[in-house]
Amino acid sequence: MTTTGDEFDSALALAATGILRDFNQAGVILAADVHVASRLTTMLNEANESVALACALVARAVRAGSICLDLAEVRNEVGDDGDELSWPVLDEWLAALAASPLLAAPYPLRLEDARLYFDRYWREEEQVELDLRRRAAQPAPEVADEAALLAGLDRLFPGSSYDEQRTAAQTAARQWTTVLTGGPGTGKTTTVAGLLALLAEQAEIAGERRPWIALTAPTGKAAARLEEAVRRELSDRLSEQDTERLGDFHARTLHMLLGRRPDSSTRFRHDRENRLPHDIIVVDETSMVSLTMMARLLEAVRPEARLVLVGDPDQLASIEAGAVLADLVEGLVAGGHIKEAELRTSHRFGSEIGELALAVREDRPEDVLAVLRSSGERVHFVEEDDPREALRSALLPDVLAIRIAAEAGDPDAALAALDRHRLLCAHREGPWGVDHWNRTIERWITEETEDPLWDTWYVGRPVLVTANDYALGVYNGDVGVTIRRPDGSLRVCIDSSRGRLDFAPSRLGNIETLHAMTIHKAQGSQATEVTVLMPGEESRLLTRELFYTAVTRAQDRLRVVGNETSVRLAMGRRALRATGLRQRLTLEQQPSGLTLREARPNRYGPRGPVE
């Protein structure tokens, strides 16, 4: 137990007493968790310490991206830090909770089997479940002409190399909701483009108007990539007639599609009362969608609109709470609500990166190490104790290329150089973190150019936008470079989903230097070459999902800096989040006429009224 008497440690809640103090001092819960628990228990006159502890642990779980606290699992999950603590016995803990005023009106907490929720997430999870069940319970969409559908599938997905995609498109054509999954380069976008053409043809045969299509993704970068890939597919592979039928379309972020409201950051213009007008809605990079955003999207989709959720469930989950895509894959398919549409064969890499990604995904550590050490052209494993020199020679040419183009006032060349190489770290801070490597690379630039970078804004500074700025039209995840103009002034050129924009540096508020970026932030984007710094062995972020996400950011070449131990540790650990959506979706269908909440008894106590 790491008991510390440091009264200046901000993680310690000085006012905590009893069991909360013990858990806080052991480092299991933070001061913020203690405050949440103290407020709730004081407000509702709850004196039971185990209930207060449960509140603090829910707050802790949500901080780590979970939707709820699994009371049956939390002891295991805390690991060694919890060894000397007195944990409540599960049945007694659950009984204390069931009897607590915190689980009665106004229901700050909700209990679902052994899962404890804050009310907001419980409601969102329930809403997502109900909306998905309702969509799945409708009669399947009608096929206007069965023979034309089969002929269309053969035309759009010809030959045996398109077998998987043809089957996936056929499945999607026959259901309202489809979860289309696959790793990088498995042909998800190709399938989407073909499916859209197929549905447009069916609409034409049925004498309906051209379907109104929405392409969307959680970030601007991912939305732009989706639009570009679908357009490329249409122009390279599909006939003029198929392309014509689709008309024009643009991809937008989910926030933009749902319509931002100036008075709320969690509510949108389109909701249950004002549904989206589209007939087909395709969401790419669904693994990055949080539970809250999925709830907002599902309530806004018309029941008779098709929803195609595309993504890779093996990637890291959303930055905000939830693991929606993984839950949907398991819950919707296992619950018998929809048929699976899974793509497994990679068509892009055909090389070591694809092999490596598959071995990581399929949990084959020996194969992972074999590919890393195979000395192939595309994958390189840097196993040195001090990798700085290796990194310097790998990274500096591209960093200097950005700077030379920026000095010449050439944004195209600077942005192209920026997209050539990404240095990815697990953490923001520490010796393997983004901040450290941003500073190190800036020092290398100074050494190389003999030009000290005194100012925050310097020529060639690559930047990452970290928050949406609707007024400027730049979005979280957009990247840019600082360019010198002929008159000597600096401008920041941003490659936004709306095209190239440029600003005076002082106008940009939420910006970070982008010589290095976190793997979490790199989700939804790719670079020609990627260098991954494996975090230290003690890092809690070192998981298979983190490693897989990092590896799959590389289009052409990948360099992994680490050692065998870090690779094995990453492979052995999962970034699991506690959620209840897959359990909810796999429960048996309820008898008609009852709402789900009435129909399902709770083993551990009342659920509260149906609202």
Ligand SMILES: Nc1ncnc2c1ncn2[C@@H]1O[C@H](COP(=O)(O)OP(=O)(O)OP(=O)(O)O)[C@@H](O)[C@H]1O
């Ligand atoms: N059946 C196929 N046979 C040969 N090549 C294919 C096939 N399907 C797709 N491709 C090609 O493979 C590449 C990847 O396809 P696509 O972009 O559709 O995959 P993806 O799963 O959307 O990739 P990512 O999500 O990684 O961007 C493209 O160049 C595409 O033209």
